[in-house]
Amino acid sequence: MATEVRAFTAVVNPVSGGGKAFAHWEPVAELLRAAGATVRAERTRSREHAVQCATEAARRGEVVVAVGGDGMVRDAADGAVRGGGTLGIVPAGRGNDLARALGLPTDPAGLARLLLEGPTRQIDVLDVNGVIAPGNVYIGIDSLATRIINASRWVPALLLYRLAPVRAILSWRPAGYTVRVDDTAEQRMRAHTVVIANSGAYGHGLRIVPPAVLDDGLLDVMVVGDGPRSMIVKFMSEAKQGTHVHRPEVSLRTGLTVTVDADRPVPVCADGDEIAHLPATVTLLPAALTIIAPA
The missing domain is CATH 2.60.200.40 (Tumour Suppressor Smad4)
Structure with a gap:
């Protein structure tokens, strides 16, 4: 029986990495689409908007993909936890410390392959006065x-x-x-x-x-x-x-x-x-x- 292809919503911080976040995301998105995945992208306007987009995507059953730095990962993780969903990461910021700690690939092909076929794991998060932070x-x-x-x-x-x-x-x-x-x-x-x-x-x-x-x-x-x-x-x-x-x-x-x-x-x-x-x-x-x- 064929494996169901994951669907994705990318939550993109347009200012991450000197404004190059979409340049990091697009080649990954093209590979995901070529594999038959449904792919959306949301350009975030604020932390609250990022959390909202991630929460809604998680509740739809889509993988929430944080495209940006550690701050974007934090906000997308916040929404994924609240929406009971799954988080993926395309590192596109200055620090990318959580992505590095997790041993994520940095090339588009490796990232697309991981998002499509990679295993999931459960990690702890921190609740800081009501804000979720994974790092x-x-x-x-x-x-x-x-x-x-x-x-x-x-x-x-x-x-x-x-x-x-x-x-x-x-x-x-x-x-x-x-x-x-x-x-x-x-x-x-x-x-x-x-x-x-x-x-x-x-x-x-x-x-x-x-x-x-x-x-x-x-x-x-x-x-x-x-x-x-x-x-x-x-x-x-x-x-x-x-x-x-x-x-x-x-x-x-x-x-x-x-x-x-x-x-x-x-x-x-x-x-x-x-x-x-x-x-x-x-x-x-x-x-x-x-x-x-x-x-």
Whole structure:
């Protein structure tokens, strides 16, 4: 008996990758159509519009294809979870960290073949004050760097992801955080950043939280405690190899729900965008997202 061909709705961020998202999508779409698939495309106007398009496509039984960077993947995943559907990814942004973590191909033929015939797997996602995010939440110097990145889209991606943390360091001062993991007592500390990780990967290929696994049913909490600016520079250098987690000011924990607040406003970012305000409650939703990805 013939296998039913999947139907697809691409949710495309027109500004991703310097405005080249459709150029990444079209050759993939042509191959999908040649294989007999029904293919639609939605040009997104906002985060809310992207989530709406993805939710509606999922409810129609179509694969939601996120075409863009990690922010577009986050919004499409949000809709796929709400609509009970399946997510596919065509990486077309600057960071593409979740696609890299999943081991997705980057060529049109490989992507089309994966979307048509690839297996599905269930991964965990994070609920951040009601926003679904499959990757990571970060609150501190790295979320300040994200603000700088998103205000500098004209700078080449690799250069920008290396310069933005340096600019953030120059204007950053440690905040007083209150962190609670599950039902444990609140912890108060001065720190540079708090990361709640699902994939553990961001910053254009950095494994910021190496122990994090997408489908282990746990979120990983990393706190980078107070220290001189020179420490932050060393931290960023060591993060390229993952050895930063052995520094004395770095602590790691796992849990299911984390609440974070601070003694001043600090951006709350998830997968490349500022998405919430403090206090932030991050809850793991285990195996909530069905995604097409290599086994």
